Amino acid sequence: MSDKVNLKIDNIAVSIKNGSTILEAAEKINVRIPTLCYHEDLCVAGNCRICVVEQTGSDRLLPACAMPVSEGMEIHTNSMKVRNARKQIVELLVSEHRADCTRCYKNGKCELQELSSEYIVGENGFIDLVAHKGYTIDNFSPSIIKDDSKCIRCQRCVRTCDQLQSISALTVAHKGESMKVSSFFDKPMFEVVCTNCGQCVNRCPTGALTEKTYLDEVWTALNSETKHTVVQTAPAVRIALGEALGMPVGEIVTGKMVSALRRLGFSSVLDTDFTADLTIIEEGNELLHRLKKVVKDKDTTVRLPLTTSCSPGWVKFIEHAFPEYLPNVSTAKSPQQMFGALAKTFYANKLKVDPENMVSISIMPCTAKKYEADRPEMRSSGFKDVDYVLTTRELALMIKQAGIDFASLPDDEYDSIMGESSGAAVIFGATGGVMEAALRTAYEVVTGREVPFEGLNITPVRGMDYIREATIKIENVLPEWDFLEGVELKTCVAHGLSNAKKVMEAVRDGKANYHFIEIMACPGGCLGGGGQPIPTSPAIRKKRSEAIYHEDELKPIRKSHENPEVIHLYEEFLKEPLGEVSHKLLHTHYTERNRY
Amino acid sequence: MTEVKLLVKGLADQHGRTMESLLPILQGIVHQQQHISEDAMVEVARELDISAAQVYGTATFYSFLHTKPLGKYVIRVCKTITCMMHGKNQVIQELETVLKVKLGETTHDGKFTLLETNCLGQCHKGPAMLINDEPYTELTPEKVRSIIMKYKQQEISAN
Numbered sequence: 016m017s018d019k020v021n022l023k024i025d026n027i028a029v030s031i032k033n034g035s036t037i038l039e040a041a042e043k044i045n046v047r048i049p050t051l052c053y054h055e056d057l058c059v060a061g062n063c064r065i066c067v068v069e070q071t072g073s074d075r076l077l078p079a080c081a082m083p084v085s086e087g088m089e090i091h092t093n094s095m096k097v098r099n100a101r102k103q104i105v106e107l108l109v110s111e112h113r114a115d116c117t118r119c120y121k122n123g124k125c126e127l128q129e130l131s132s133e134y135i136v137g138e139n140g141f142i143d144l145v146a147h148k149g150y151t152i153d154n155f156s157p158s159i160i161k162d163d164s165k166c167i168r169c170q171r172c173v174r175t176c177d178q179l180q181s182i183s184a185l186t187v188a189h190k191g192e193s194m195k196v197s198s199f200f201d202k203p204m205f206e207v208v209c210t211n212c213g214q215c216v217n218r219c220p221t222g223a224l225t226e227k228t229y230l231d232e233v234w235t236a237l238n239s240e241t242k243h244t245v246v247q248t249a250p251a252v253r254i255a256l257g258e259a260l261g262m263p264v265g266e267i268v269t270g271k272m273v274s275a276l277r278r279l280g281f282s283s284v285l286d287t288d289f290t291a292d293l294t295i296i297e298e299g300n301e302l303l304h305r306l307k308k309v310v311k312d313k314d315t316t317v318r319l320p321l322t323t324s325c326s327p328g329w330v331k332f333i334e335h336a337f338p339e340y341l342p343n344v345s346t347a348k349s350p351q352q353m354f355g356a357l358a359k360t361f362y363a364n365k366l367k368v369d370p371e372n373m374v375s376i377s378i379m380p381c382t383a384k385k386y387e388a389d390r391p392e393m394r395s396s397g398f399k400d401v402d403y404v405l406t407t408r409e410l411a412l413m414i415k416q417a418g419i420d421f422a423s424l425p426d427d428e429y430d431s432i433m434g435e436s437s438g439a440a441v442i443f444g445a446t447g448g449v450m451e452a453a454l455r456t457a458y459e460v461v462t463g464r465e466v467p468f469e470g471l472n473i474t475p476v477r478g479m480d481y482i483r484e485a486t487i488k489i490e491n492v493l494p495e496w497d498f499l500e501g502v503e504l505k506t507c508v509a510h511g512l513s514n515a516k517k518v519m520e521a522v523r524d525g526k527a528n529y530h531f532i533e534i535m536a537c538p539g540g541c542l543g544g545g546g547q548p549i550p551t552s553p554a555i556r557k558k559r560s561e562a563i564y565h566e567d568e569l570k571p572i573r574k575s576h577e578n579p580e581v582i583h584l585y586e587e588f589l590k591e592p593l594g595e596v597s598h599k600l601l602h603t604h605y606t607e608r609n610r611y
Numbered sequence: 612m613t614e615v616k617l618l619v620k621g622l623a624d625q626h627g628r629t630m631e632s633l634l635p636i637l638q639g640i641v642h643q644q645q646h647i648s649e650d651a652m653v654e655v656a657r658e659l660d661i662s663a664a665q666v667y668g669t670a671t672f673y674s675f676l677h678t679k680p681l682g683k684y685v686i687r688v689c690k691t692i693t694c695m696m697h698g699k700n701q702v703i704q705e706l707e708t709v710l711k712v713k714l715g716e717t718t719h720d721g722k723f724t725l726l727e728t729n730c731l732g733q734c735h736k737g738p739a740m741l742i743n744d745e746p747y748t749e750l751t752p753e754k755v756r757s758i759i760m761k762y763k764q765q766e767i768s769a770n
Contacts (some may be wrong), residue, residue: 183662188671197671198662200649200678208662610653611663 017395022088037068037079037090048092051220051477052169053107055552056538057178063169065130066105069094079264080261098134105130106140112221113145113164119224120160124549125236127167128221142194143579151274158211158385164225166196172215179538181513182332184209196223199611205386207611208335210512212328212536213382213406213545226382226546229403232415234599236402237393243368244376246270247283247354250288251380251444252407253543254562258555259411259548260421265558267283267566270426275414277427283366286429287377288436289355291443291452293584294325294600295575296346297456297601300592301530303496311498318342320507320522320529323449325349327387327535328545330511330605337519346602350443351377351384352393354433355400356600361588362433370396375472378401378410380544381443383536395600406546421470434514435580438471445563446510446540447476447483450533454506461489461496471573477564479512479539479557482507484529510535511544618643619654628659633669637676645676651727674728682717684762688726688740697737698751703727705752709759723759 021030024041026384031040041048052063061081068079071089076097079090091097116122124389124449150164173196177183184207188197198207216224237244257266276284301321308317322343324330333340348356355376359370377384381404387393389400405413412420429435439455442448451473458466463485466473475485487504507529509518515534521527537543539556542563572578589596622639626632631754636655636691641649644744647655647670653718671674686705711722717724733739736747736748747758 183665186662186664186668189669190672197664197668198668199652201661205666335741349641610657 020084020086020088021317022084022086022090023088025092031084033084034083034223037077037082037084037088037222038066040084041068041079041090041092046092050078050080051126051130051167052171054171054174054218056218057171057174060170060174063104063108063167065101067097067100067104069093069097069390073500082438089561092469102134102136103427105134105136108167109136110141111144111148112167113150113162119165119222120225120228121165125222126220132209134541136201137417151201151392153201153203154227156205156211156227156386157389158382159204159209159213159216160225160227162223162225163195163205165221168194168196169220169223170196171218172219172224175218179214179511179513180210180212180332180536181516182208182327182336184212184501185215185522186401206478208609209535210331210335211383211386211545212512215545215547217264217545217551219545224533226406226409227385228409229385229405230409230416232403233376233405233413236376239374241372242374243282243366243372244278244280245283245285245358245362246376246378247285247287247351247358248276248378249291249351249380249384249444249461249541250291250441250448250563251544251547252378252410253544253560254559254566255380255408255547257421259408262422263564264555267562268421268523269566270340270428271421271424272410273429274424274427275376275410275421278419278424279417281376281415283362284427285354285358285362285433286436286440287350287354287379288440288443288445289433289578290357291325291603292439292575292578292581293357294350294438294443295352295449295452295456296581296585296592297353297597298323298345298462299453299575301345302453303348303460304575306499306502306530306592310502314543320532321345322532322534324603325443325449326534326536327381328402328512329515329534331383331608332515332536333519334605334608335610336516337523340519340522341605341607344605346604348393348601348603349384349387350440351379351386351404352400352603353601355393355495356395357433357584359398360402360600361584365432372400373404375399375401376405377401378405378407380541380547381537382406384546384547392603401532407544408546408548411548428459431498432580433584435578436570436572437575437578438570439575440578441566441570442563444541445477446535446562447478447508447533448540448563449535450476450485450531452575453531453533454504456576458487459574459576461492463493464491465574470568476506476508476533479553479560481511482509504524504531505529506531506533508533508541511538512536613650615644615648615651616654618659618677623655623658624650624697629767630659630661633659633661633666634673637666637670637673641676646680652678665678680717682724683722685724685726686740687726687731689731689733689735689738690727693730693734694737694739699738701752702738702740702750704770705755706759709756751756 020033048066052060053064059081061078065081067076069091153161166489176185194479253269257268308314358375363370385404388564440450489502490498542559622636626635652666655666731739733748738750739748
């Protein structure tokens with residue numbers, strides 16, 4: 016049997032691999048079939064039925080996303096029957112959906128709204144059932160708002176939470192007309208295992224799951240005459256912000272973003288990349304310190320492997336799922352929180368600004384960062400270290416609100432003191448980036464030489480494979496590190512919490528003996544974060560990743576320990592890595608959390 | 612180990628720890644404790660290494676897997692169309708009067724819970740109801756009253 020199947024879609028002949036769906040065949044010839052429950056990253060659910068098509072000789076309509084092609088099929092995607100069916104489906108969905116569009120956060124970005132407009136859902140649809148449904152809104156979480164009145168039960172979120180993240184904080188509960196997407200006993204999201212990663216927010220077609228926005232608070236701070244506003248921008252924002260402002264995927268907009276932030280009125284425009292470099296110094300030294308304790312001093316109280324701690328989704332995941340491994344998580348704070356702690360101490364002091372009048376704002380590709388900033392431990396400056404966290408999407412909205420034509424902005428530079436960064440910091444935004452950055456520095460500290468990879472590109476830890484392992488042999492070390500001579504440093508990189516779970520199970524079951532593990536909660540790392548522009552897909556994440564590594568290569572400094580502002584920070588303020596000040600400001604602790 | 616931990620562990624030992632074991636384990640809990648508590652669900656999730664929400668989702672799908680405490684006697688009146696045409700509404704009205712509770716509620720003494728259920732397969736003898744596992748058919752308000760009295764008597768003599 017041939018592995019190709021020939022069929023006709025709207026009288027256009029198409030030949031496609033056996034096993035493909037009608038939807039994929041239609042895509043191949045640029046025939047668009049509307050979808051709602053379908054998402055490239057997820058398994059097929061086939062529950063919304065909006066993608067129905069007609070097959071010649073069959074009475075029943077077929078769901079294009081779930082139906083495999085077969086030889087000689089004749090498909091019609093735009094017959095009267097199909098159009099009527101789709102319109103009715105949209106009308107039925109709308110009848111149970113609080114279509115309060117003008118007041119909705121997703122207004123203009125809602126897939127159901129687009130379809131309603133396309134199929135002209137007028138006044139004469141089905142009876143509006145919303146009033147009889149008793150829907151509730153959960154807005155208790157600092158990160159995510161879950162509004163059941165907007166939910167169309169497509170279950171993209173349920174599949175995301177299960178398949179990509181292995182958490183299943185959301186599930187389908189009850190049945191029939193009372194069926195709903197629910198947490199455990201319908202508890203608020205902040206009480207359950209939800210890691211706030213926001214992958215569900217990224218995939219929700221309506222306004223049922225959205226980030227909690229802090230735009231009003233930030234505008235208020237910007238308009239206050241007494242407040243000094245400090246903004247930091249995460250590595251992955253600069254390669255995705257353009258998408259939300261009409262630019263092509265994978266465009267690097269660092270300079271324009273800095274210009275825009277100045278135009279919006281931020282007093283200091285600084286870079287999270289600066290503290291990403293700092294994280295590498297602290298975390299890299301922590302790794303070496305632990306290796307010394309374990310290899311040289313045979314200290315059995317010190318735990319390896321060390322895992323990264325930059326991803327707040329991962330941190331909350333391990334607090335819930337593997338609390339016995341909390342001592343393995345690096346105590347180094349994430350770059351966002353290191354930045355916050357330094358902004359209201361070191362930086363405020365430099366600028367002679369009272370930290371009480373400083374408002375610290377971060378732009379993140381992440382919804383979990385909102386939760387992280389709210390943690391009670393994150394007040395080491397004596398104030399809330401990071402006051403407000405905005406996602407990439409929220410910043411794009413601010414830029415639009417301010418009437419700024421983003422594409423025509425000139426490039427600008429970050430302010431100094433905490434604005435300089437290396438290429439190693441930029442790649443924090445991609446899966447494997449923290450590992451690569453840490454190796455660039457740690458290898459050099461131990462051997463006095465650069466990592467033995469061409470152009471400093473540690474390619475084995477790069478890419479989009481879910482779990483990647485790399486072993487680096489340490490040779491010809493400096494005298495003080497003689498105990499590491501000949502040691503093979505075993506590293507592992509995983510992205511997406513379902514893969515993190517696999518790695519941790521391997522560690523728990525003694526099947527893997529890594530020294531250092533990098534984990535990012537979101538697929539692709541921060542570049543695929545829950546706060547990034549919608550939509551997301553493997554192709555989009557690949558382009559963003561290419562942009563990140565390109566930005567790394569453009570940087571004159573490629574290694575964190577060579578960042579002059581970081582060197583200056585140690586000389587003047589921190590004195591030494593893992594020192595007393597670092598301990599107070601840059602390191603944290605973790606909390607065991609419940610099983611549900 | 613707490614009582615519920617022991618119960619769930621015993622059921623998991625008996626039925627296994629795969630996804631297919633979930634329903635028999637939940638049925639086992641209902642059999643022992645009448646309803647599946649939050650704690651029990653968390654334990655089931657732990658034993659099967661799945662999320663507690665998934666256990667909740669499964670439990671809430673099935674009418675006979677209760678997630679809230681119920682009375683000693685659970686009365687389920689068939690709500691489907693045949694029984695309705697045979698007068699199930701009058702039956703429920705009578706039950707509400709006799710028990711002094713509304714549909715979905717439990718009596719103050721914790722003895723009776725009044726619920727509706729989907730088809731019991733007794734359409735030819737409607738209206739029908741179940742009290743725990745005991746079916747009662749061809750109900751009339753009078754008949755319902757005497758059935759409830761019988762249960763109340765039973766309770767008094769048991770004490």
